Amino acid sequence: MQVTISSGNNINGTLVLPLFEGEETLPEIVEGIPTTLKSQINRVLADGDFKAKANATMTLMGTEGGKAMLIGLGKTDKADVHAYREAGATVVASCKKVHGGELTVVFHDADLASMTSFAEGMMLRDYSYDLYKKKDDDDDEDINLSARINCNEGDATALSAAIDRAASIVSGVHLSRDLGNCPPNDMYPMAFAEKAELWAKQYDNVKVEVIDYEAAKRHGMGGLVAVGMGSSRKPCMVIFTLNGDQKGQHPMLVGKGITFDTGGISLKPGANMDEMKYDMGGSATVFGTMEALASSGYPGKVVAITCMAENMPAANAQRPGDVITTLSGKTIEVLNTDAEGRLVLSDGLWKAGTDYEPEYIVDFATLTGACVVALGHEATGLWSNDDDFRTRIHEAGNDVGELAWPMPLLPAFEKEMTSSKIADTRNLGAGRWGGANTAAAFLKQFVPNRGEGDDAEQITWAHMDIAGTYWGAKTNKMVGHGATGIHVRTMVRLITGE
Ligand code: BES
Ligand code: ZN
Ligand code: ZN
Numbered sequence: 001m002q003v004t005i006s007s008g009n010n011i012n013g014t015l016v017l018p019l020f021e022g023e024e025t026l027p028e029i030v031e032g033i034p035t036t037l038k039s040q041i042n043r044v045l046a047d048g049d050f051k052a053k054a055n056a057t058m059t060l061m062g063t064e065g066g067k068a069m070l071i072g073l074g075k076t077d078k079a080d081v082h083a084y085r086e087a088g089a090t091v092v093a094s095c096k097k098v099h100g101g102e103l104t105v106v107f108h109d110a111d112l113a114s115m116t117s118f119a120e121g122m123m124l125r126d127y128s129y130d131l132y133k134k135k136d137d138d139d140d141e142d143i144n145l146s147a148r149i150n151c152n153e154g155d156a157t158a159l160s161a162a163i164d165r166a167a168s169i170v171s172g173v174h175l176s177r178d179l180g181n182c183p184p185n186d187m188y189p190m191a192f193a194e195k196a197e198l199w200a201k202q203y204d205n206v207k208v209e210v211i212d213y214e215a216a217k218r219h220g221m222g223g224l225v226a227v228g229m230g231s232s233r234k235p236c237m238v239i240f241t242l243n244g245d246q247k248g249q250h251p252m253l254v255g256k257g258i259t260f261d262t263g264g265i266s267l268k269p270g271a272n273m274d275e276m277k278y279d280m281g282g283s284a285t286v287f288g289t290m291e292a293l294a295s296s297g298y299p300g301k302v303v304a305i306t307c308m309a310e311n312m313p314a315a316n317a318q319r320p321g322d323v324i325t326t327l328s329g330k331t332i333e334v335l336n337t338d339a340e341g342r343l344v345l346s347d348g349l350w351k352a353g354t355d356y357e358p359e360y361i362v363d364f365a366t367l368t369g370a371c372v373v374a375l376g377h378e379a380t381g382l383w384s385n386d387d388d389f390r391t392r393i394h395e396a397g398n399d400v401g402e403l404a405w406p407m408p409l410l411p412a413f414e415k416e417m418t419s420s421k422i423a424d425t426r427n428l429g430a431g432r433w434g435g436a437n438t439a440a441a442f443l444k445q446f447v448p449n450r451g452e453g454d455d456a457e458q459i460t461w462a463h464m465d466i467a468g469t470y471w472g473a474k475t476n477k478m479v480g481h482g483a484t485g486i487h488v489r490t491m492v493r494l495i496t497g498e
Contacts, residue, residue: 001122005160007153010031017041018084018110019045019050023076036062041068044058054079067099072087081117084114087121089125092125093477116162129177131182165498169488172488173478175199175287176281177482184260189228190236192238192306193236206240210238240286241304242290242294242298249357250303251300251303254345256279256281256282256363256365259279261340264313265317265319282365289304296496298492311337311340319337326346326347332423332427341365342442349448353449361461362463366465378475381407383409384462384463385409385460385461390406400489402469403469409437425442440463447459
């Protein structure tokens, strides 16, 4: 969706009028509204027929032409950037064929951040995954929308720059959603890698390296290999580097990329198994974040690793009871092949901490059903070995309206995961209780230390379990269907501070 800025007052297409609850009036400045539409809006507002509660909408049509959509922002004192973002998204979600493809938004008296948020909400919500559907002119989703925001001349330059940046970040969110929504027959490890390589060609300051199955075996990536070997679509690791010529410490992202999780030999039940195409949501988050950073021109260095595999039951698949040796040298007793995300991440985290210079590592994974039990679809589970860092991520999430909730990383959980009789560690807790926490504690064992001897200290690390938030979030107004693309914006906020 194209959003442009105009410092004029004219209306093109449908007039979009954001209003505060209790202050429902037509702004003076609006020009060029057909008289009958104008009187209709004034009458509806004067009669109190439209209450501008948050996300309430009403469409009006003048008898001599012209259309308007009224959109509620709620009470003035509650109308923060989140309310504006949701209102923008609601406008797009409510657009039908009758509204046409052009919108002109006229704010009463909104500041730059509010207008940018509204535009961001419109752009975020203007998404549908229809690659595999024939185009249908009668489908409301198929309208090509463009919007213009009328603002004061003084605001135009700054607003235009802010909206351009927001559009770049939205391109990252939408990339994450496209990757997640792609059906698993077309989204397999090397297909993801090829998409990454193709993507990198657009940018001079981006590099993508693919460690294929043979190389992964040679390097000793026992976790990645064990999970992926039972599929005819072999596993791989994809490494994204932005501004690699810069020296010094940099943020590092790691993503779980199970392009389909059948559970393997510990086969999942059939109901809703199709949803396990989203099990590469962590890798999509990481890829989307790199796109958002690259396209918005972020100048710093960032490196990301995605661990790609398809978890299939097969004659050559790993078995419950197998002991594997990971890249770290640590052995794992695989007690359940459905706890595969932590196996591929063990290699990704180790590589991230040993081959690069991370200021911090953040991993993203649709890791556990237990996290969905704990937090539902409302918040991502957030663990960290550094309380201040965890708070920074929590706050970055709050700032952009993507909730990540603090969860405990307790020594008892770690102990539970190291109780194997025959290996260094095991991929299953002693029981099902606290399953999201034991999974996090398992991952912690694969985060390397910085420094040696007495100076050794574990690298700052956070784990984000997006099993409940990468898809299925019904209350998320930015999303119509399918993958949410969550936390691309959180990461941009964390990394860039903007
Ligand atoms: N991909 C699943 C986690 C998942 C489940 C995500 C439901 C979203 C919705 C993961 O690989 C898995 O199967 N985890 C197991 C772990 C268990 C065997 C310890 C789980 O959560 O049941
Ligand atoms: Zn699984
Ligand atoms: Zn999984």
